[in-house]
Amino acid sequence: MPPAFVSLFLLTLVALTARRRRTWKPAGSVGYGRLGTPLNPLAVLWTGFELVNSCRPRNILAPAGAP
Known part of the structure; x- marks a missing residue:
């Protein structure tokens, strides 16, 4: 989890x-x-979205079957 987000x-x-x-x-x-x-609520929603988005695994970065 990126600490900045x-x-x-x-x-x-x-x-x-x-x-x-x-x-x-x-x-x-x-x-x-x-x-x-x-x-301010828009900023909370946006930073929450970015936090979840940055933690979501991606196949392009870690292909299936990779260690």
């Missing part, structure tokens, strides 16, 4: 939880304002 998925999940609890206090110069709340 796991960490991104957990980060977006925690951010979504904080937004739902209304405790999200973004720090930094980049902010999405009101657009951040609808984008």
Whole structure:
């Protein structure tokens, strides 16, 4: 399991939880304002998809019968 996708998925999940609890206090110069709340669930779905997609075995990388 690629650790980068796991960490991104957990980060977006925690951010979504904080937004739902209304405790999200973004720090930094980049902010999405009101657009951040609808984008956050999309980010959770996308990173979850990428996590599952990267873990799925592929025949082109490991042909049938390979050790």
